[in-house]
Amino acid sequence: MERIDLAEWFPKPQPLEIELGCGDGSFLAEYARRHPERNFIGVERLLGRLSKLDRKGRRAGLTNLRGARIESSYFLKFLLPPRAAETVHVYFPDPWPKKRHQRHRLVTEQFADAVAATLRPGGWIHFRTDDPNYFGQIRAIFDASGKFRKREAPRELLELPTDFELDFLSKGIQTLRVSYQDSGIGFGGG
Numbered sequence: 001m002e003r004i005d006l007a008e009w010f011p012k013p014q015p016l017e018i019e020l021g022c023g024d025g026s027f028l029a030e031y032a033r034r035h036p037e038r039n040f041i042g043v044e045r046l047l048g049r050l051s052k053l054d055r056k057g058r059r060a061g062l063t064n065l066r067g068a069r070i071e072s073s074y075f076l077k078f079l080l081p082p083r084a085a086e087t088v089h090v091y092f093p094d095p096w097p098k099k100r101h102q103r104h105r106l107v108t109e110q111f112a113d114a115v116a117a118t119l120r121p122g123g124w125i126h127f128r129t130d131d132p133n134y135f136g137q138i139r140a141i142f143d144a145s146g147k148f149r150k151r152e153a154p155r156e157l158l159e160l161p162t163d164f165e166l167d168f169l170s171k172g173i174q175t176l177r178v179s180y181q182d183s184g185i186g187f188g189g190g
């Protein structure tokens, strides 16, 4: 299994941010437009949605934005080089609200380990969800992992909503947010 060569994906070697389950990519395309000094990869399993991200990036002439049509955990575990990302964004992952379906959720202890292996020391992961139960699960896993510290997200990021978030907010549904920073004692030690 060959990991992706970021030098082939992007014209400039710059800090890398990943959005897992990027949907139509409105957030990521806008964030990439505002930050030409960073590179961005949107990961999405649905081709139709990823095509929309692609169109947005091309229309805006962005060379710092790419998409990967693949399952998020697989992307982290097998395709991204270790310690390659500065930031991972996970916004409104499928909540699987029924008890018997919760094993399908993206965020698990194994996911936290994969994120720790993916982030550079001091890197960030940002979460948003509308599901209070999933929010509790995310916080419990990341609080207990020992590899992350809870932190306040940068204001600029907090002020930029995603597509699904706009939809929830328009229906009066509150969205929940939490961010963690890699404590530097995860994968690889030290």
Ligand SMILES: C[S@@+](CC[C@H](N)C(=O)[O-])C[C@H]1O[C@@H](n2cnc3c(N)ncnc32)[C@H](O)[C@@H]1O
Binding pocket: 020, 021, 022, 023, 024, 043, 044, 045, 046, 049, 070, 071, 072, 073, 090, 091, 092, 093, 094, 106, 162, 163, 164, 165
């Ligand atoms: C609720 S939408 C949120 C989209 C976007 N992040 C937003 O906030 O507008 C969740 C997206 O994640 C994608 N998705 C769900 N599970 C995934 C997985 N395991 N790997 C890749 N994409 C996934 C879905 O296809 C969907 O587009």
